[in-house]
Amino acid sequence: MKRILQRDFLTHTPAIVTVLLVSQPVLDVLSYFMGEAELTSVTTALRCLLLVAVSAYGFYLSDRKWVYGAMYGAIGALWLLHGLNCARMGYMDPIGDVAEYLKLIQLPLWTLSFITCLKKSGELFSRIPFFFAVNFTTVLLIILLSYAVGAPAYTYDFSERGIQLGVLGWFGVPNAQSAILCLLVTGLLLWAARTERLSVFSLACALGMGLLYLTGTRLTYFSAVLLCGAFGILFLLTRGHIRFCIPLLLAAAVLLSLQGVSPMVQRQKLTANSYAIYEEKAAAVLGEDWDFTYAQGEEIPPEKLEKIQRVYTEVYSKPGVFGGPLLGDLLDRFGLEKVMEQYHYATQPQVLYNSRTKRLAALDLIRDEKDFPTRLLGFEYAEATINGYNYDAENDLSALPFYYGYLGAALYLGFILYFVWCVLKGLVQNRRRFFDFLSLELGAYSLICILALGAAQFSGQVLRKPNVTVYFSLALAGIYYLVKIRECPGSSRKQGRKA
Numbered sequence: 001m002k003r004i005l006q007r008d009f010l011t012h013t014p015a016i017v018t019v020l021l022v023s024q025p026v027l028d029v030l031s032y033f034m035g036e037a038e039l040t041s042v043t044t045a046l047r048c049l050l051l052v053a054v055s056a057y058g059f060y061l062s063d064r065k066w067v068y069g070a071m072y073g074a075i076g077a078l079w080l081l082h083g084l085n086c087a088r089m090g091y092m093d094p095i096g097d098v099a100e101y102l103k104l105i106q107l108p109l110w111t112l113s114f115i116t117c118l119k120k121s122g123e124l125f126s127r128i129p130f131f132f133a134v135n136f137t138t139v140l141l142i143i144l145l146s147y148a149v150g151a152p153a154y155t156y157d158f159s160e161r162g163i164q165l166g167v168l169g170w171f172g173v174p175n176a177q178s179a180i181l182c183l184l185v186t187g188l189l190l191w192a193a194r195t196e197r198l199s200v201f202s203l204a205c206a207l208g209m210g211l212l213y214l215t216g217t218r219l220t221y222f223s224a225v226l227l228c229g230a231f232g233i234l235f236l237l238t239r240g241h242i243r244f245c246i247p248l249l250l251a252a253a254v255l256l257s258l259q260g261v262s263p264m265v266q267r268q269k270l271t272a273n274s275y276a277i278y279e280e281k282a283a284a285v286l287g288e289d290w291d292f293t294y295a296q297g298e299e300i301p302p303e304k305l306e307k308i309q310r311v312y313t314e315v316y317s318k319p320g321v322f323g324g325p326l327l328g329d330l331l332d333r334f335g336l337e338k339v340m341e342q343y344h345y346a347t348q349p350q351v352l353y354n355s356r357t358k359r360l361a362a363l364d365l366i367r368d369e370k371d372f373p374t375r376l377l378g379f380e381y382a383e384a385t386i387n388g389y390n391y392d393a394e395n396d397l398s399a400l401p402f403y404y405g406y407l408g409a410a411l412y413l414g415f416i417l418y419f420v421w422c423v424l425k426g427l428v429q430n431r432r433r434f435f436d437f438l439s440l441e442l443g444a445y446s447l448i449c450i451l452a453l454g455a456a457q458f459s460g461q462v463l464r465k466p467n468v469t470v471y472f473s474l475a476l477a478g479i480y481y482l483v484k485i486r487e488c489p490g491s492s493r494k495q496g497r498k499a
Contacts, residue, residue, distance in 0.1 A: 013061070014121050014127065020050070021470070022134050026138070028177075031172055033170070047106075051106055054109070054110060058114075058117065071108060071109070071112055078411060086379065089379070100381045100464065103466060104463060107463060107469040110469060114474055114476075114477035117477075119481075132184050136181075136187070136207075139181070140207065143169035145169075146169045146170050152168065152170075153172070154167075154168055155217060155267075156174070156270075166214070166216025166217065167214040173461050175219075175455075175461035176462065178215055178217040178219045178220045179456075179465075181211060182455065183452060183472065186444055186447050189204060191204070192205070193235075193440060198243055198246075202247040213255060218268075228252035229248075234443040237435065237438055238439065239435060277349075289307055290347075294346070296344075308347060309340070311347045312336060316328075327339060327352065329389055334365045338368075339361075339365070359391045360398055363391065363402040364402075366384070377407060378401070381403060393460070394461065396457070396463035397413075400412055422479065442483075445476075445478040448471065449472065449476060449479070
């Protein structure tokens with residue numbers, strides 16, 4: 001009976017995975033409208049149910065259930081240790097902490113389930129580029145629909161100043177959507193290349209690079225330029241599709257020539273204007289010491305120190321030009337001396353006005369107050385809220401050591417580095433047949449992983465966003481399939497030894 005059920009599930013696995021993946025943009029739109037209605041708990045619960053269902057499905061199909069047991073054991077043990085330590089310190093919001101942890105573990109659990117599905121249904125592997133292409137098309141249609149009905153969302157929306165920049169559509173988190181688009185365009189280009197038609201690839205290149213440009217973030221713009229170069233190199237290394245380099249070169253030329261009028265540059269000009277305001281205020285206080293730079297261990301003269309203190313307390317203790325807090329919360333919570341030490345006595349607005357730097361500084365100051373077990377296992381998510389403002393780090397990789405300690409960060413990065421090791425090992429094993437091993441798929445899925453990790457570090461809203469990690473997981477599973485499952489020179493030797 002069990003074998004019959006498994007056979008039935010295997011028969012329907014491609015259809016199940018297809019529905020699961022192509023529904024992702026629709027779920028994102030649902031999240032957007034639930035956010036507008038302040039009902040985000042609905043879509044959060046739905047994402048959690050999907051995670052449980054996919055994990056259970058993968059476990060049921062798998063022939064190596066001990067791998068799932070080991071993964072669940074590591075995830076559960078880390079949470080148990082983290083939770084016990086938070087309880088020792090005095091839990092403020094255990095439910096919220098659990099919710100954040102469930103977001104983080106989506107990547108390894110989705111990846112493991114995708115690997116099982118690819119093992120059981122080889123035809124799924126050939127469909128992966130198609131999934132990316134379909135979802136990109138869906139996103140594009142949703143954006144067009146939002147403009148057609150006259151109710152689009154913008155990447156940067158400062159209505160009070162009459163500024164609306166960047167094409168976003170009905171997607172609620174600009175950073176996360178920027179990362180999604182970078183991953184989708186990479187898969188779209190792979191799908192278009194596999195059609196072997198220059199016209200299709202040219203259209204995909206124009207639509208993909210155009211949307212990345214119009215989105216208006218630094219991540220999407222520089223990813224577009226990077227993809228033009230990276231795919232050109234891939235085509236040369238894989239000794240095929242050389243003619244596809246033509247639309248890539250044209251796209252790169254257009255992107256670079258239009259950089260000066262891009263939404264990204266317009267947004268940067270707004271930031272530069274804000275910097276200029278605070279630079280002028282700080283210069284009025286510092287006088288002739290406006291260019292002072294602190295050297296580690298240096299003793300600051302009392303007259304200069306007094307000026308620096310005034311910059312922190314008089315210029316940066318008040319709300320910013322957009323109404324958000326600058327350093328006032330940190331000064332109230334940690335004191336002037338600690339905040340100045342954390343910022344190394346900097347007075348430049350590029351440092352003190354930068355929200356990402358401020359968030360990391362807040363988390364660093366919180367961690368400085370903790371004992372060794374907390375540094376090893378992390379503190380709870382609620383501690384990042386100071387005076388009602390959430391100082392959660394936007395940079396996901398940087399946030400790991402704060403919330404889950406050195407142990408949690410090591411385990412998470414170790415999981416990702418395993419796939420890096422698989423690729424490097426395969427390249428070494430197949431160095432004499434390098435060009436047979438380095439396929440276009442392997443290069444594209446590696447690019448997706450690189451872009452995801454880059455977005456996690458320099459942009460944020462990636463590793464703790466299930467709608468982003470699902471694509472990251474699919475790429476990791478694709479890499480595993482290519483290196484460890486599909487017949488290739490390295491894997492065939494291993495199978496021979498086992499036989």
